[in-house]
Amino acid sequence: MEELHDLYQELVLDHSKNPRNFKKILNCNHSAEGFNPLCGDQITVYLKLEKDLIQDISFLGSGCAISKASASLMTTALKNKTTKDAFSFFNKFVQMVRGENNQGTNLESLGKLQVFKGVKEFPVRVKCASLPWHTLLAAIEKKNGKISTE
Amino acid sequence: MKTSRLNLQEEKSVLDPEKIRKDFPILNRKIRGKPLVYLDNAATTQKPLAVIEAIHHYYSSENSNIHRGVHYLSEQATLAYEGAREKIRDFIGAKETSEIIFVRGATEGINLIAQTYGRKFIGSGDEIVISTLEHHSNIVPWQILCEQVGAKLRVIPIDDKGELLIEDLKKIINAKTKLIGITHVSNALGTIVPLKEIIKIAHEQNIPVVVDGAQAIPHLKVNVQELDADFYLFSGHKVYGPTGIGVVYGKKNFLEIMPPYQGGGDMISSVTFEKTEYNILPFKFEAGTPHIAGAIGLGVALDYLKSLDLEKVALYENELVSYALEKSSEMPDLQIIGQPLDRAGVISFNLAQLHAHDVGTVLDRHGVAIRAGHHCAMPLMKRLGLEATCRASFAVYNTKEDVDSLFKALQKTLEVLG
Numbered sequence: 001m002e003e004l005h006d007l008y009q010e011l012v013l014d015h016s017k018n019p020r021n022f023k024k025i026l027n028c029n030h031s032a033e034g035f036n037p038l039c040g041d042q043i044t045v046y047l048k049l050e051k052d053l054i055q056d057i058s059f060l061g062s063g064c065a066i067s068k069a070s071a072s073l074m075t076t077a078l079k080n081k082t083t084k085d086a087f088s089f090f091n092k093f094v095q096m097v098r099g100e101n102n103q104g105t106n107l108e109s110l111g112k113l114q115v116f117k118g119v120k121e122f123p124v125r126v127k128c129a130s131l132p133w134h135t136l137l138a139a140i141e142k143k144n145g146k147i148s149t150e
Numbered sequence: 151m152k153t154s155r156l157n158l159q160e161e162k163s164v165l166d167p168e169k170i171r172k173d174f175p176i177l178n179r180k181i182r183g184k185p186l187v188y189l190d191n192a193a194t195t196q197k198p199l200a201v202i203e204a205i206h207h208y209y210s211s212e213n214s215n216i217h218r219g220v221h222y223l224s225e226q227a228t229l230a231y232e233g234a235r236e237k238i239r240d241f242i243g244a245k246e247t248s249e250i251i252f253v254r255g256a257t258e259g260i261n262l263i264a265q266t267y268g269r270k271f272i273g274s275g276d277e278i279v280i281s282t283l284e285h286h287s288n289i290v291p292w293q294i295l296c297e298q299v300g301a302k303l304r305v306i307p308i309d310d311k312g313e314l315l316i317e318d319l320k321k322i323i324n325a326k327t328k329l330i331g332i333t334h335v336s337n338a339l340g341t342i343v344p345l346k347e348i349i350k351i352a353h354e355q356n357i358p359v360v361v362d363g364a365q366a367i368p369h370l371k372v373n374v375q376e377l378d379a380d381f382y383l384f385s386g387h388k389v390y391g392p393t394g395i396g397v398v399y400g401k402k403n404f405l406e407i408m409p410p411y412q413g414g415g416d417m418i419s420s421v422t423f424e425k426t427e428y429n430i431l432p433f434k435f436e437a438g439t440p441h442i443a444g445a446i447g448l449g450v451a452l453d454y455l456k457s458l459d460l461e462k463v464a465l466y467e468n469e470l471v472s473y474a475l476e477k478s479s480e481m482p483d484l485q486i487i488g489q490p491l492d493r494a495g496v497i498s499f500n501l502a503q504l505h506a507h508d509v510g511t512v513l514d515r516h517g518v519a520i521r522a523g524h525h526c527a528m529p530l531m532k533r534l535g536l537e538a539t540c541r542a543s544f545a546v547y548n549t550k551e552d553v554d555s556l557f558k559a560l561q562k563t564l565e566v567l568g
Contacts, residue, residue, distance in 0.1 A: 004515050004566055008508070013567065017503075039507050040524050040537050062537055064505035065567065122511060 006118030007125070008065065011073075016065035021058040021075035028056070032142060034135030036127050041067045043132055045139045052082045057136075064128050070116060071132035077113055083140050089113070090133050096120070097129045165458065165466040167549045173198040173454070174547050184517030187555045192337050192365060192496055192543035193521055194387045197451070201391060204450040208443045215439055217416060231442050234449030235432070241452045242382065243373035244399050248431040251405075252440050255396035256364040257287040259383030260331070262398055262435065263360055264291040266408040267381075268329065274300035276328040279357075281306040281314055282533050283336040283343070286526040288362045292331055301328070308533065312339040312488030316347060323355055330359045334366035334382075338525040338541065339488030340471070340496030342370070349378050358404065364388055368545065369467055369494040371460045374399050386444060390545075391451035395444030398435070405431050412437040455546075463546050467495055470544045474553045481557065483564060487539045498525075498539040501560060504567050506538040512566050513540075516559035 028046040035042055041063030048056035057078050059071045078086055092110055094100075099120030107114055119129045171177050176196045179186055188196060208230065214223035216231050232247070239247045253259045272278065278292050278301055289303075296303050304327070306319045323330075330352050335342050345361060352359045358380040366372055367384040374382045381404070386395040400408075410417055410428055414437035419427045428434045455463065474497050478484050487498040501509050510522030521541045524531045531537065542556055 001515060004512060007511070008566055038523075040528075040531075064507040066508070125507075125511060128507070 003118060003121045007122055009115050009118070011112065011115045012065065012069040015069035015072040019059075019068050019072035021072065021079075022060065023058050024060055025056050025058045028058075030139045030142070032135050032138035034061075034131050034138065036063070036067070036131050039064060039067075039128060041128060041131055043067065043071055043135050045071070045132065045135045047136075047139050049083070049140070052084065054078050054081055054083065054086065059132065059135075063131075064125075066116075066119065066125055066128040067131050070129045073113055073115070074132050074136065077111060078136075086136065086140065090137060093133055094130050097126050164469070165462050165546065167466075167547065170458070171547050171549075173200070175199055175202070177547060181517040181519070182515060187516075187518040187552045187559075189542040189544065189548065189552065189556060190519045190521050191368070191545035191548075192388070192525075192541065194393065195368060195390050195545050196547065197392070197447075198390055198454050200454050201447045201451045205392060205443045205447045208446050213443075216442055217433075227442055230446050231440070234445040237449040237452050238397055241456065242367075242397075242399055243375050245375060246402060249399055249402050249405065251398040251400065251432045251435045252445050253383075253396045253398055253435075254394055254441070255385040255387070256362055256383050257291075257385075257396075259396055259398040260288055260360065260362065261291045262411045263381050263383075263400070264295040266411050266435075267358075267404065268292075268295040269299065270407075270409055272299055272301050272328045275326060276301045277304050277324070277326045278302070279304045279306060279319070279322055279327055279330045279332075281332055281343070282308045282530055283312070283314065283333055283339070283341060284331070284527065284529070285333065285337050285362065285364070286528070287364075288331050288333060289529065302326075305529075306332075308341075308530075312336065312341045312490045312534075314341075314343055314348075316344065316351070319348065319351060323352070323357060327355065327357050330357055331362070332359065333362045333364075334372070335363075335369065335494045335496075336488075336490075336527075336530075337365045337496070338527045338530055338539065339490060339498050340365075340493040340543075341488060341490035342366075342492035342494050345377055345379070353378065365496070366494065368455075369464060371464065380404055386448035386451065389448075389451055390454060391448035392441075392444045395441045395448050397448075402431065405435070410437070411435050414438045416440075458546060464494075466546065467544050467548075470548055470550065470553060471495065471497060473550055474542065474544075474556070477553060477557045481560065484560065487534060487536065495545075496541060496543045498541045500536070500539055501563060502568065504563070506540045508567055509540050509560070509563050512563040513556070513559045516555070516562060518556055518559045520556070 025046045030047040033044045043061030046058045057075045097119040174196045212226045214227040216228040235247045235250050238250050304322050307315050349359045360381040361379045363382050363384040368389045382399040387393040417437040419429045483502040485500050506522035523538045
């Protein structure tokens with residue numbers, strides 16, 4: 001049962017129950033909506049971009065604890081970071097949850113996001129954890145858009 | 151102690167689950183080191199050894215193509231395939247074997263009716279009535295038809311308990327109503343729909359009724375003639391048979407006037423480049439080599455179920471559902487979704503404020519297989535104001551111990567996620 005506790009760590013449960021930045025930024029200039037048709041997870045990521053700088057980031061949506069906590073922690077990690085940082089986080093995060101991190105990529109820089117390391121033991125839940133990040137990418141690339149994990 | 155002993159005796163007089171469990175090899179396996187507690191039967195049931203062996207036997211000693219072969223094996227395969235058709239006719243109480251069409255499953259069955267009967271007899275401005283309880287497979291084929299012919303979809307609403315509002319059906323149907331498509335048992339809530347009443351109302355207006363029996367056939371004794379259903383369809387794999395095989399029953403007078411579904415071999419009696427004559431029923435609807443092994447396996451699955459006595463099966467499964475509902479009332483954090491008066495095989499629930507997928511993940515680690523999500527009934531979830539539910543669904547090999555394991559694992563879920 002240890003892997004269950006690795007998946008649902010206190011930090012994850014806290015962020016799923018009390019998601020941070022759970023609102024719409026009124027003066028956002030980028031946003032995207034993401035769906036996971038398998039689970040019915042739905043999320044909208046809002047960004048206020050000043051050139052390459054993520055001045056503000058927030059999200060709204062519904063879904064399981066993993067997707068909600070992942071979105072919440074993502075917003076706390078990326079505020080005042082550049083989009084370049086965001087892409088780098090994205091790559092490391094997705095590698096980590098898919099368990100593709102055999103090359104020994106340094107995950108330290110992910111900080112609190114490392115709490116999702118346990119997801120790799122639950123292949124059907126990988127999409128839940130990565131949905132907010134795919135939605136983020138869509139939001140950065142387009143002024144607004146829709147994506148789906150399927 | 152005295153009472154529990156009495157219960158045990160009563161249970162034994164109904165069915166002997168321990169004996170039945172021995173017929174299902176998969177129930178011996180462990181999941182993540184724990185005994186399998188399989189409560190996802192509304193998605194698919196496990197297969198008894200008799201079915202597995204019948205398929206093995208077919209491929210190892212009878213395999214051949216059917217109907218036009220002049221050799222021995224073809225004759226044997228044809229006999230086995232047509233024998234299965236007769237078993238199905240008998241099982242659902244149809245008048246003739248020509249009214250039994252083999253398809254891939256309930257989904258293909260509904261598509262077949264929509265694209266043959268529907269395309270020919272439903273036109274612009276006509277209306278098709280379905281219900282809020284429907285699985286996507288009894289919604290989308292009708293939506294596609296509506297788009298093709300310019301018809302309109304109307305929906306019978308439900309109350310908060312998950313029961314159909316029959317009075318509303320009477321208001322919905324009118325001169326434009328050309329067909330009613332309705333489930334017999336809700337896959338998400340377990341509601342048994344008052345089918346006889348609906349069919350009676352429909353027939354008073356000469357409206358044919360298509361019944362999705364996928365969730366009913368495993369749990370209820372169904373007689374299509376008593377119900378007076380015009381079409382009744384189901385999947386083999388939900389009733390202890392193989393995947394990839396299902397059945398459409400249709401009244402002969404309807405099937406005869408319907409155009410074929412797919413074109414190809416076996417559905418013709420003669421072909422020239424100028425004109426093709428279609429084969430007689432039921433072959434008109436079975437183009438190409440069918441799933442012969444699947445049909446044979448389904449026949450054996452129905453034999454198996456019959457040997458247990460369908461009334462006893464229904465009684466036993468009701469006992470399991472009642473026991474689960476009783477246990478759930480002792481768990482204040484658990485909310486049962488849907489309180490239909492008549493229920494078959496299914497309980498839907500949510501635990502505290504937890505998302506069904508998180509609950510499903512934790513249960514799985516305890517060896518308990520349930521389904522979590524919208525159960526391919528998104529409009530129903532929307533009506534109930536929910537994103538998803540957990541669904542435990544029962545089969546004849548489940549026991550009260552399985553129910554106990556479910557509730558123990560739910561308690562653990564609260565500890566992990568609470």
